[in-house]
Amino acid sequence: GAVVSQHPSWVICKxxxxxxxxxxxxxxxxxxxxxxxxxPKQSLMLMATSNEGSKATYEQGVEKDKFLINHASLxxxxxxVTSAHPEDSSFYICSALSVGGYxxxxxxxxxxx
Amino acid sequence: xxxxxxxEGPVTLSxxxxxxxxxxxxxxxxxxxxxxxQYPGEGLQLLLKATKADDKGSNKGFEATYRxxxxxxxxxxxxxxxxxxxVYFCALSDRKDSSYKLxxxxxxxxxxxP
Numbered sequence: 536g537a538v539v540s541q542h543p544s545w546v547i548c549k550x551x552x553x554x555x556x557x558x559x560x561x562x563x564x565x566x567x568x569x570x571x572x573x574x575p576k577q578s579l580m581l582m583a584t585s586n587e588g589s590k591a592t593y594e595q596g597v598e599k600d601k602f603l604i605n606h607a608s609l610x611x612x613x614x615x616v617t618s619a620h621p622e623d624s625s626f627y628i629c630s631a632l633s634v635g636g637y638x639x640x641x642x643x644x645x646x647x648x
Numbered sequence: 649x650x651x652x653x654x655x656e657g658p659v660t661l662s663x664x665x666x667x668x669x670x671x672x673x674x675x676x677x678x679x680x681x682x683x684x685x686q687y688p689g690e691g692l693q694l695l696l697k698a699t700k701a702d703d704k705g706s707n708k709g710f711e712a713t714y715r716x717x718x719x720x721x722x723x724x725x726x727x728x729x730x731x732x733x734x735v736y737f738c739a740l741s742d743r744k745d746s747s748y749k750l751x752x753x754x755x756x757x758x759x760x761x762p
Binding site for chain 1: 682684690691692693694697737741747748749750751752753754755757
């Protein structure tokens with residue numbers, strides 16, 4: 536079946552630095568990928584929709600300059616958290632859409648210290 | 649906008665008990681409905697789905713029926729096991745404006761005791 540690889544699975548960074556998270560569809564092409572944020576014991580909040588070769592569409596309240604999304608190929612989307620602060624600490628999950636439906640990555644736990 | 653409302657958890661049941669997790673939705677179009685499960689320390693997995701009214705999704709003993717008249721998609725299982733302990737998310741995809749984004753409910757944590 537469809538597999539989405541998300542890397543890294545966890546990362547600790549210092550406040551003020553930037554962190555890049557990668558999301559790859561391993562055996563299919565994904566024209567659309569989604570980025571979610573999940574707070575502890577809470578639901579997934581959609582951050583943005585990423586379409587290959589075009590600018591991402593951000594949900595209301597999500598800072599596009601802070602959460603940079605690039606979808607340069609049909610198999611790779613990246614989320615860069617710029618100038619990270621402790622309040623950005625969270626679990627970030629990507630999802631890729633194919634004809635078979637939605638496939639989720641295993642998530643990235645970001646801790647900003 | 650579109651939204652999904654789930655019953656609050658946690659839900660605690662004894663093994664072999666009957667499970668119902670309520671889910672209702674609001675959508676302007678004709679959404680597809682999903683149940684996802686997240687086991688401790690793992691990512692989301694699709695449990696079942698239904699794409700039109702009166703469809704019944706089923707998998708691993710779980711069932712949910714797409715009820716357009718009550719805008720509901722309640723999850724049921726006749727006899728839960730300890731291994732069913734997880735967080736369950738109801739979700740919808742409305743495909744408006746060529747957007748296929750998936751909107752999630754708040755999640756319901758299920759704990760099954762032996």
